[in-house]
Amino acid sequence: MPELPEMETYKRVLVHHFAGKQITDAEVNREKSVNVPVTDFLAAVKGATVTGIERRAKHLVFNLNTGMHLVLHLMLGGWMYIGTDADSPQRTKQVILTFGGTKLFFIGLRLGYLHLLTTGERDRKFADLGPEPFDPAFDLAAFQTQLHGKKGAIKMVLVDQKAIAGIGNCYSDEICFTAGVRPTKKVGELDERARQSLFAAIRPVLTEAIRLGGYMDDPVYAGDTKTGGYNHHLLVYDREHEPCRRCGQPIQRHEIVSRKTFFCPNCQR
Numbered sequence: 106m107p108e109l110p111e112m113e114t115y116k117r118v119l120v121h122h123f124a125g126k127q128i129t130d131a132e133v134n135r136e137k138s139v140n141v142p143v144t145d146f147l148a149a150v151k152g153a154t155v156t157g158i159e160r161r162a163k164h165l166v167f168n169l170n171t172g173m174h175l176v177l178h179l180m181l182g183g184w185m186y187i188g189t190d191a192d193s194p195q196r197t198k199q200v201i202l203t204f205g206g207t208k209l210f211f212i213g214l215r216l217g218y219l220h221l222l223t224t225g226e227r228d229r230k231f232a233d234l235g236p237e238p239f240d241p242a243f244d245l246a247a248f249q250t251q252l253h254g255k256k257g258a259i260k261m262v263l264v265d266q267k268a269i270a271g272i273g274n275c276y277s278d279e280i281c282f283t284a285g286v287r288p289t290k291k292v293g294e295l296d297e298r299a300r301q302s303l304f305a306a307i308r309p310v311l312t313e314a315i316r317l318g319g320y321m322d323d324p325v326y327a328g329d330t331k332t333g334g335y336n337h338h339l340l341v342y343d344r345e346h347e348p349c350r351r352c353g354q355p356i357q358r359h360e361i362v363s364r365k366t367f368f369c370p371n372c373q374r
């Protein structure tokens with residue numbers, strides 16, 4: 106599932122292509138991908154201009170000049186492609202937004218969705234989300250506050266969207282590795298140094314992943330060589346039995362509350 110770096114990568118590409126552009130046509134092929142009757146959805150977006158595109162947690166928000174917002178969550182299996190009917194992947198497109206000669210295709214949007222919301226609805230939807238990792242107000246003290254009273258494994262706090270927004274299965278493991286902390290470790294058993302190391306790892310791990318284009322496999326447009334660049338730099342995630350990049354020992358895989366988890370048994374205590 107795409108996480109903060111993947112959605113941030115998408116956002117930057119989408120802003121470049123579509124900020125300030127008018128939606129000249131739209132198509133919904135899967136009713137359940139939107140939250141209102143298809144005719145209402147089409148009436149609301151056709152002719153509207155995208156004034157900006159923002160990211161909040163793992164969501165992207167397309168702000169329209171009508172005051173409405175399109176809130177996207179790709180969930181598992183969802184992705185986007187920018188192009189034309191001719192060069193787009195031969196896959197079912199659940200929603201298509203047309204901007205003149207260029208189309209934005211939403212593919213694999215089965216668990217994911219593109220919801221048309223008012224500002225109030227958007228705010229209510231995001232009300233429970235925790236702080237953004239790059240928000241200057243998210244400092245060590247704010248991180249400590251999120252850990253306070255938590256009983257489970259540290260990984261479960263890192264992936265909890267109410268505790269910190271945008272981190273999921275992959276980057277929680279990458280952050281734990283960078284901090285030298287086992288993702289299975291109970292929050293209550295983390296000493297002060299481990300807590301500081303975890304906090305200190307969050308922004309560098311996410312920054313590096315954004316710089317490299319995240320880990321999504323599929324190119325976002327023809328000739329896109331950036332998206333998915335982090336795939337070749339993963340520290341521990343999805344690397345079971347492969348050698349640790351720091352010490353060479355094989356990476357182990359465990360499950361925490363049915364989430365797959367990867368770590369180096371030697372480097373992470």
Ligand SMILES: [Zn+2]
Nearest residue numbers: 349352369372
């Ligand atoms: Zn190691």
